[in-house]
Amino acid sequence: MTETPDIIYTQQFVAANVQYLDYSEREEAVDLLNDFDLETGESNIQHDVDENLAGYLGYTDRKAATKLEDGLTGVYPTFTQDSLNLTHKQHHELADKIREAQKNKSMLWQGVVSFNPDFLERAKLYNPETGVVNQRAIKRAVQKAIPEMLKQEELNVPETFWWADVHLNTNHVHVHVGISQIKNTRPLKFGEPKGTFQTKSLKKIKSVVHREVEDKISREHDINLEKKIDELKKDVVDQLKENLQQQQQQKMLEQIWYALPKYKDKRRWRASNNSYDFREAKLLAGKLVDDLLKTDLNQDYEKYLSAIKQKNSDNREKYGQNIPDYIPEKQKDLHDYLMNRVFDELRKVDVVSTKSNFSERVKWLGIEGNNELIEVLSKQLKNTKSDIKAKKLKKEIGIRKYYVGILIKENKNKNYLDQISELKEKGLKNNFQDYLINDLQEKYRLGVLQLIPRNKRDNDNKTEYQKLINKHVDVSQISVKKINEEIVAQKNQYLDEWLKVVKNTKDPNVQIYLKNQGLKNVNLPEYVDLQKRIMQAKLAIKDNNKKYADNISLRNQKNGKLFKELKEDYEQLKNINSKIDLNQTQIRLNQANNSKNVSRQKNKSLAKKENTERKPKNSVSPRLLSKLSSALTSVKKEGQERINALRRNLDKEDDFEKQDRIDEIETETGRSMER
Incomplete structure (x- = not known):
């Protein structure tokens, strides 16, 4: 009711x-x-x-x-x-x-x-x-x-x-x-x-x-609630400044600095700027704020959200349930405010001649952020009419896709190491454990070799790589041209041995392995048979291509049925792999939530230890680092002064929001005059 x-x-x-x-x-x-x-x-x-x-x-x-x-x-x-x-x-x-x-x-x-x-x-x-x-x-x-x-x-x-x-x-x-x-x-x-x-x-x-x-009592309740929101917002912003001073956050700030476009009017460095050339810097800054709100600032942020929800509930009681929910708006206000404080201080940093570490920026932006940026750049490429600009966009898209591939491999390798550690710590010492640990170690080693460029692999690496790829290759990735009897035999032998072990689902080692591999509730014999069928079909197609090279009509007739079966098997394998990926994603999310508090404390201790025990290795000029350090100090001071204007009355506009809009209006006016 x-x-x-x-x-x-x-x-x-x-x-x-x-x-x-x-x-x-x-x-x-x-x-x-x-x-x-x-x-x-x-x-x-x-x-x-x-x-x-x-x-x-x-x-x-x-x-x-x-x-x-x-x-x-x-x-x-x-x-x-x-x-x-x-x-x-x-x-x-x-x-x-x-x-x-x-x-x-x-x-x-x-x-x-x-x-x-x-x-x-x-x-x-x-x-x-x-x-x-x-x-x-x-x-x-x-x-x-x-x-x-x-x-x-x-x-x-x-x-x-x-x-x-x-x-x-x-x-x-x-x-x-x-x-x-x-x-x-x-x-x-x-x-x-x-x-x-x-x-x-x-x-x-x-x-x-x-x-x-x-009445006075109710009014005092609202005033106290708004004061609490002010204080909590201040705590969040103050902690932001404190964390930015740590080495890791300063490194993140450095990457944002490199990604910022060289606008003539740097007031365009705002969270409200949706230009494609500002997209990377905005994503990097947003990622920094997101990470901090989820980790170091999480405790104060949750209190802030609780206060905002209380205020929202009070408003609905006063004015009815049909008023808009303003919680997302307040979350975005805080997020944009934190981003703009970073941009404000970076505007004060003079341009310093230094080489931009593009690979560092790409790596820190992560898989999701880069894929989002690749999508933006691809749309820009589709609409551009300039050959020079198109060439530049194609190059950046290609580089980012390459680095995304590297990031995916690095994440997989880290995941293999985590699974090995869990098997050793929680598993039971027996032959099953030895086999499964060796299986994960081989997959990890293959991932390491894949990160080495082909022209830099020595002969031993090449031999080891070929042996491991034949054993652990994804059957959907083997081309008809490259498949042969040796690859099929090695892969089939591995699948038979693997299935013989993982069928023992009552063993604690197998249970841990299947859970971490996302294979729980997957029909394992069917999964193995499906991979064998795909390889056999590709081998038969290759054999027909060779046998009927002079009779294209007969070759197409023979291969037509095989391609149809292959397509159906591919679809079935895709569905199973999607289920596996979903299971693994859920596992990683659960692990991240369970270890959040431990990780937060560990990161703080590690950052403090790195700052006190060793001098960071920097590829940039001391002058830029000095200016970034000064910028971080200014963020803390300026944020403390301006935060007093925040949320004195939730029905009124915040001073910083007004100033942000003034900056945006002035920027747009300036851009119009330039045009």
């Missing part, structure tokens, strides 16, 4: 009409005194709001208005920005303004603020036993809120005026609001003044009224 929000505000617009003033003041709806009895009835305030809005147009009750005037000795319950209860003179002046607006065909905005009685009771503005409502406090809250809403709509001009009445004749307390202009200042749309208000403007009146009406 959906909870009823504390406040609802609904608004519509029509041409200005003086009768609306009479409607909002009718006697059965208003009470100049501060007490009334809430009528019993339905509890859904949205229902009340809809009914009231539906009755605005053309509604007149002169008789009720006259009674009210007679009974109140010249004082009206209507209030405006300057008065809580209008005099006769003020009332006539207001009516004249509405007539003038009507004459000039200005817009009339009719709004209803509806309060949940439970909220008013919590705010100590309504006593359910006596039925007394503190109208004065409600009026002052509306007087505070409407100007802020008008400012959002650029209606805070002398031509604008408004009035309102507190209505007590429905299930809930309502404030009926009228807004108009003596002379229209709004932009025209289809020949008429623009009538709709922005969503954030309508949200503004609810938030300000709520803030002004709620």
